[in-house]
Amino acid sequence: MVRCCVINCLSHNEKNKKISLFTLPKNPNIRKKWINVLSEVNGKDILSTSRVCELHFNPWDISRTYSCWSSTSSKTTLESTETAETKEDFLQRTIRPKLNTNAIPSIFEVKHSQKAPQSPAACCKKLDWSDEPFTIKPQETSLQVVLIDSFKRLLENVTNINLPVGWNYFYDQTAVIYYFIKHECIQEVKAVIERKIVLTSESIIRFYAYDKLIDKEQLLINLQYPFNLTDLERVFIMFYQKQLCVGGPNALTYPRITDRNSKLEMNNVWHHLNCPRIISMKRKRSVQCQKLLAKFRINNSKLKHSARKCITKRIGGSLTPNRILFYNGILKNKRKLIKTNKRYLSKIEDLNNKLGTLQNQMKYITDASFETIVNNNNLNESQKNIVQEIFKTSKLNNSKSRRYSENWILLC
Numbered sequence: 001m002v003r004c005c006v007i008n009c010l011s012h013n014e015k016n017k018k019i020s021l022f023t024l025p026k027n028p029n030i031r032k033k034w035i036n037v038l039s040e041v042n043g044k045d046i047l048s049t050s051r052v053c054e055l056h057f058n059p060w061d062i063s064r065t066y067s068c069w070s071s072t073s074s075k076t077t078l079e080s081t082e083t084a085e086t087k088e089d090f091l092q093r094t095i096r097p098k099l100n101t102n103a104i105p106s107i108f109e110v111k112h113s114q115k116a117p118q119s120p121a122a123c124c125k126k127l128d129w130s131d132e133p134f135t136i137k138p139q140e141t142s143l144q145v146v147l148i149d150s151f152k153r154l155l156e157n158v159t160n161i162n163l164p165v166g167w168n169y170f171y172d173q174t175a176v177i178y179y180f181i182k183h184e185c186i187q188e189v190k191a192v193i194e195r196k197i198v199l200t201s202e203s204i205i206r207f208y209a210y211d212k213l214i215d216k217e218q219l220l221i222n223l224q225y226p227f228n229l230t231d232l233e234r235v236f237i238m239f240y241q242k243q244l245c246v247g248g249p250n251a252l253t254y255p256r257i258t259d260r261n262s263k264l265e266m267n268n269v270w271h272h273l274n275c276p277r278i279i280s281m282k283r284k285r286s287v288q289c290q291k292l293l294a295k296f297r298i299n300n301s302k303l304k305h306s307a308r309k310c311i312t313k314r315i316g317g318s319l320t321p322n323r324i325l326f327y328n329g330i331l332k333n334k335r336k337l338i339k340t341n342k343r344y345l346s347k348i349e350d351l352n353n354k355l356g357t358l359q360n361q362m363k364y365i366t367d368a369s370f371e372t373i374v375n376n377n378n379l380n381e382s383q384k385n386i387v388q389e390i391f392k393t394s395k396l397n398n399s400k401s402r403r404y405s406e407n408w409i410l411l412c
Helices: 028-042 084-091 149-155 229-240 287-308 321-363 367-376 381-394 406-411
Strands: 021-023 049-054 063-069 093-097 165-171 175-185 191-202 206-207 210-212 262-265 270-272
Touching: 149 175, 149 191, 191 229, 270 287, 367 381
Parallel strands: none
Antiparallel strands: 021 049, 063 093, 165 175, 175 191, 191 206, 206 210, 262 270
16 A cells, blocks of 8 residues: 655554545656655655655645636636536536645654764764853744643734634634635625634634534544644644535525525525535535535426416415315316307307208209199198298398398298
């Protein structure tokens, strides 16, 4: 198994934690600096195939993400069908850890200054004793060994702490706050406090991620009084290396959807109430926020589907159950009337066709044939007179160009 070449490196004990290893750079000048630093730390020369873990580099020496800025003056624009989540992924994506140019390992827990044994003549020196009194000059205390055992002591040395890039601080008599500012570009570029460490006057130390309190056990950071400035600087680096959940759906993408089990943060991103905020390096969102995003997408598709159904009438929630039944009964009767009217119209059309056929047949009947038909049917005198009048009327032309004359229809 490949291990870090630095002696007594902390990564040798981290078997279950994934730590990135980096080979020696190809640039001869930077490669020579690496070899000099590592040889001085280990007390011996290193091999050309040696590797160094990420614990020996500053956070700004390692690139874990890359950003792509969208400009209004650019000719290329995002498609209109692209959602805000894809825009967010386009602006900031996670990549494999990669060293920046001119990065040199500079963080070592224990530095070994093993040198080659010198000859007795070079390492031995005769001591000259004198009877004159002498005094020991007190050595100046370095910043790294200043012990912070109280909040008052922290206020005295708050300006002596070497903060990593991106970290700032604010302090008063109540608390000292260290915060890390991150830029976001969803609609406009703005600064957001991503991480925060608060040391109160009651000797309480709290860690926050997007204004949510994080448990120390979850961070695996044990910072408590007393501590020195080196421990505090190391905490900044460890807290920065933790992967934070980017959240669930964006409120600008789903403006009409809310959820009672989530909270809207200041950056217009919904976070699930049970989101741990600290996740593994392989993920972008927590499991809770991932499910929340899927839930918002389903609800949004339902709203779009219901908006397309403009013809379908929906009964509002203001109607009582009895009124809903009455309204449904009216709709049912309306459908029945439509079917009945269609049947009646078809019957009327059939009758008109039959009457037209009879009228055409009567035009070709002569008086002799008419007398024969009347005599064969055994009609009385009154019936014969009515049939004869109908026969005469059917042969008249209608002045209004109607299909049937009123007299003929009345006689029928």
